[in-house]
Amino acid sequence: MTTYKHSIIIAIDGPAGSGKSTTARLVAERLGFIYVDTGAMYRAVTLAWLREGKPDIEVFLRNLPDISLSRDPQTHRQMTLLEGVDVTDQIRTSEVTEQVSYISSLKTVREKMVSLQRNIGTDHNVVMDGRDIGTAVFPKADLKVFMIADIQKRASRRLEEMKSKSKHHVPSLDELIQQMKERDTYDSSREIDPLKMADDAMLLDTSELTIEDQATIIIEKAKPIIIKHSHGA
Numbered sequence: 001m002t003t004y005k006h007s008i009i010i011a012i013d014g015p016a017g018s019g020k021s022t023t024a025r026l027v028a029e030r031l032g033f034i035y036v037d038t039g040a041m042y043r044a045v046t047l048a049w050l051r052e053g054k055p056d057i058e059v060f061l062r063n064l065p066d067i068s069l070s071r072d073p074q075t076h077r078q079m080t081l082l083e084g085v086d087v088t089d090q091i092r093t094s095e096v097t098e099q100v101s102y103i104s105s106l107k108t109v110r111e112k113m114v115s116l117q118r119n120i121g122t123d124h125n126v127v128m129d130g131r132d133i134g135t136a137v138f139p140k141a142d143l144k145v146f147m148i149a150d151i152q153k154r155a156s157r158r159l160e161e162m163k164s165k166s167k168h169h170v171p172s173l174d175e176l177i178q179q180m181k182e183r184d185t186y187d188s189s190r191e192i193d194p195l196k197m198a199d200d201a202m203l204l205d206t207s208e209l210t211i212e213d214q215a216t217i218i219i220e221k222a223k224p225i226i227i228k229h230s231h232g233a
């Protein structure tokens with residue numbers, strides 16, 4: 001991986017199914033950056049809470065589980081570890097999806113995850129996707145993109161993603177639209193670091209764009225920034 005004087009941060013935020021993760025992964029791959037899916041971290045905390053039998057939240061927060069990220073040696077894809085054990089597949093179940101907005105709204109959880117995310121961005125050039133990367137995690141990110149798309153498109157994309165990623169029950173399109181609307185409302189209206197476009201973010205409506213289009217747009221925006229960094233700016 002190319003190293004620069006300071007690490008470069010590309011922040012990609014937006015609601016579920018807006019095309020963030022696939023696009024962010026592709027952009028990272030092409031630029032030789034590390035891709036970080038921050039939603040997976042909140043999902044792993046949620047999985048831990050479910051596995052513990054949904055204990056009282058105050059008790060759970062006193063001793064949050066250990067979450068870390070690794071790379072699959074073959075595919076180089078992100079692996080999400082809970083107490084050192086790979087849970088990349090288990091965090092995609094509908095049980096986790098139903099509870100993740102709640103767990104990720106908790107201050108203690110956010111503080112811990114944001115600190116882990118900042119640590120990753122200190123040492124590496126990253127493309128990080130989430131809800132609050134450009135507003136809270138890296139307010140000084142080199143490039144901020146806020147992706148949106150119409151709900152029908154988002155739900156059908158998420159459905160395809162779920163079918164390919166998950167061995168678990170996959171909901172119907174209508175169920176998914178409903179769930180996504182609820183999750184977006186919850187994520188946008190929570191008190192701490194809600195889903196919100198940063199003032200200096202580029203808005204990208206992906207409704208009519210292919211993944212390839214989206215990646216190209218972001219890479220074109222990133223190129224001058226990378227050149228500037230390589231000259232020590």
Ligand code: DC
Pocket residue numbers: 016038039040042043100101104105129130131132133183187
């Ligand atoms: O991207 P995703 O659907 O896997 O994210 C799961 C949930 O995690 C999402 O509903 C909101 C939360 N999340 C968050 O609060 N902040 C982030 N940076 C990423 C995800």
